[in-house]
Amino acid sequence: MSKLTPKLVKETSAPGTYQDGRGLFLKISASGTKSWVFRYSFQGDRRDMGLGSFPAVSLRDARLAADKARLELAQGIDPLGKRHQLQHEARTKRRKGTTFKTEAELFLRTHAPSWSPRHAVQWRNSLGTHVYPRIGELPVEQVDTDQVLDVLAPIWSTTPVTATRVRNRIEL
Template sequence: MSKLTPKLVKETTTPGTYQDGRGLFLKITASGTKSWVFRYSFQSDRRDMGLGSFPAVSLRDARLAADKARLELAQGLDPLGKRHQLQHEARANRRKGTTFRAEAELFLRTHAPSWSPRHAVQWRNSLSTHVYPRIGELPVEQIDTDQVLDVLAPIWSTTPVTATRVRNRIELILDAAKARQLRTGRTRRAGVATSTSSCRATSAAPCRSRPCRPSRCRRYCTSSTGCRAWQPVPVNC
């Protein structure tokens, strides 16, 4: 039998846990925050499932949510596990549907108000000119080092300062996407050699025509024009 009433839920302020029945509880913290918890057992494990905060979730809504969880238990499902699975699928679908251009525009809307007008224009122009035509419509989760290099290669030999700025801007956008759980793993720093040495082209031969960088690196020749990129990997140079 239910023990809570809408009036009691609204007026009670003393910290503690108040039972409504059949596993539904109202928890009140020392700060006065009220939240609903459904406690149940699944495969001999006790679990607490949050159902939302009061007053956003009323007593009636909390009871309905608890009834739904009980139905899932009767079907042999773990309500909390099912919730986590749905959240994971939703994040995966969101990652697939978010392009680099969309994430970049969100980054600009968030940060540009704190920049000078000139700096904001430079950002937008560099993305529109160099980045969007190549990777703008690709899912942001699929952007990797090779694709960033495809953006940088055409401008590195002519305007290396611009290439460096474009690379940094891409990395900031990708890091922001990772913070929003649109990417996994770490963002690898992409770079293009600043000179076109005469190293012979092989797909996996390290280029030794220039000294290794202090950060320990391996350069690979990928075209007849010389070294195209380096990636930071541990190697004895």
């Protein structure tokens, strides 16, 4: 039997856990954020699956999501495991066919803000000069040891420090 009401969910602000029943509860943090959690057991392990935050996910929607998860459990499917598998497949599908240059630029956008401006420029210059002309347009899954050696061979004997840095940057 459900215990929560839309009015109670909206008006309650005290930190804590508020049970709706059958594994669904509203969790209110010390900062006042509210989120829905479905707690269940699968193969002897207790699992907590987030269903979203309130008010983006209403009480009604949280109950429907919990019902869907209960149905999957009844079919022998771990709902959280299924979610993780779908997320992994989506990431893999999105990246399949992505070029090396695209992934490298994503890496730079993510990490460069924490670097000094000079270091970021060195990264961009070394990739632009040595790496992108040879393997920049190749899909990431096609880059192998031979392609990396083709990038490094011309600079290894003349500037070994640069070659070492370029190799490290390709790996990262």
